[in-house]
Amino acid sequence: MSGYLDNESLILYHKKSGRVYGFESESAALLLQIDELLKENSVDEIYSKIPTVPKAILTSFSKFLLCNEELGKEVYEPPLNIGIYKDDEKKREKFSTVPLTFFIEFPKESLKRKIYPLVEHLSRHSRTDKAINIDFIKMSEGNYWQILFNGERIAAPVREESLPLLLQENMIIAYYQSKPYLMAMHAGAVKYGRHSLVFPALSGSGKTTLTAALVSEGFDLYSDEIALLGYDGKLKPIPFCMNIKEGSWSVLNERFPKLEKQQAFLRFDGQKVKFLPPENLAKENDTVSMVIFPKYEKNSECKLERLSSCETLKRIKDAGYQLEKPLSEENFESILSHLLSRPAYSLSYGSLEEAVGRIKDLCSG
Incomplete structure (x- = not known):
């Protein structure tokens, strides 16, 4: 290569x-x-x-000679250690996503009220091949809790107000690692008609806010956080809540009236976050049509610029991604043909409405 x-x-x-x-x-x-x-x-x-x-x-x-510098040297994501599922006699509630089912034990009612909003939209009846028992263990000092997946500790203990966010993060990882995938990008992803769009971006770029606004306009949602690309080159929906940070609440309240009454949780970096259940979740996998790198800049004009394949690759790497396996020629060939060969744009904007309108125009063109 x-x-x-x-x-x-x-x-x-x-x-x-x-x-x-x-x-x-x-x-x-x-x-x-x-x-x-x-x-x-x-x-x-x-x-x-x-x-x-x-x-x-x-x-x-x-x-950039890939055979000398890049190929085979990419850091790839190790599998999450979720232990081995065993049916036990604990009282658990069932929440299913194909192909994974979560059986959750809520040790106290106050904790259930915090966690329930992030799982209540999931199916209560589907049967799947893989399962995870989720338990919460109270630490001896402070209001800290440990999360267990099938008896295995998933992450360091966190305070109760941060527990739901950490739980969803690891449920998402367990979900997309439960089946083969080519690439998991730090990106939002939506579908509109025959177009499926990916929005890779660093945290704080306005990626989730733009994704949520598009969903409110009738776009189908793949995810606001992880764009999951299969080996067949198709995007796959991730059926978990959108995480809306405090700075976007007032912007999205009119589009999502329920957001105002949602409970807020504390993220690891001190930011407050609210959950929004995934409305208009995409029902089928689809190939990527366009890659758009959004960047909210207060009071700036809405500007859409075409990017080269070189800049697209660089920006995807900057935004962050994970691979299921170390990069090979075959895998990189798939990334080239299914992602880097698609039209790519940078989108800077100060008005969310203008950004939504510009993306609609792209999809209509």
């Missing part, structure tokens, strides 16, 4: 299949020429042989 960067595009050449992504004809030929030269020459030596290619491009290209 090799790559070539310039200011406009990224070319990736897969030697086994002979497929070239990005430029074609002359540029593709140049790619192969540089690829061969890099085996035995330094960047300066190549520049003397091909002086028409800027040295900065050659330097970027040499660093």
Whole structure:
């Protein structure tokens, strides 16, 4: 696998299949020429042989050689240790998502009132192949609780007001790790007609607020937090609550009247969060149509700009993602063809309504 960067595009050449992504004809030929030269020459030596290619491009290209730098060296997510499910005699309530069922024991009523809002939308009757018993153990000092999945400790103990958020985070991980997946991106994802959109972004970019606003406009929801891409290249819905941070409550109250009365919980970083059940949850998997990187900037105009494949890859990496397995040529080929080959845009905005309108226009075009 090799790559070539310039200011406009990224070319990736897969030697086994002979497929070239990005430029074609002359540029593709140049790619192969540089690829061969890099085996035995330094960047300066190549520049003397091909002086028409800027040295900065050659330097970027040499660093981006996937077979030397990236391939096989990506950090991938280890499986969550959830122990082995055993049917016990404890009084538990059942909450199901295909293919996983959670059996929860609530040790006290006040804790149940906190946790129930994040699971009450889940099925109470579905039968699935995999199951997890969830228990909460009160620590001896302070108001701290430990979460157990099938008897195994999942994370460090947290205060009761942060327990629901930590629980949902690990339920989501257990959910998407319960079946094979190619990539789990830190991104919102929605569907509108024949278009499925992914919104990778760092925390604080307005990703969840934009996703929720689109859902209120009739978009189907895949997730506000994790865009899950299968090996078939299709997005898969994650049926858990949207987490709305305090700064977005007033913005979304009119779109979601129930939000105002929802209980608030404390996140690990001190921010307050409310849960919103996943409305309009997507009913089927679909391929990615567009990748949009949102960024809320107060009082800024709404600006949509097309991105190169190179910038798309960089921004996805910056936003964060997980792989089920270490990166291989076959897996990267799938990411190329199902994600990086799609149209990608940056979207900066100060008005949520304008951002929603711009995305609708994209989907209608």
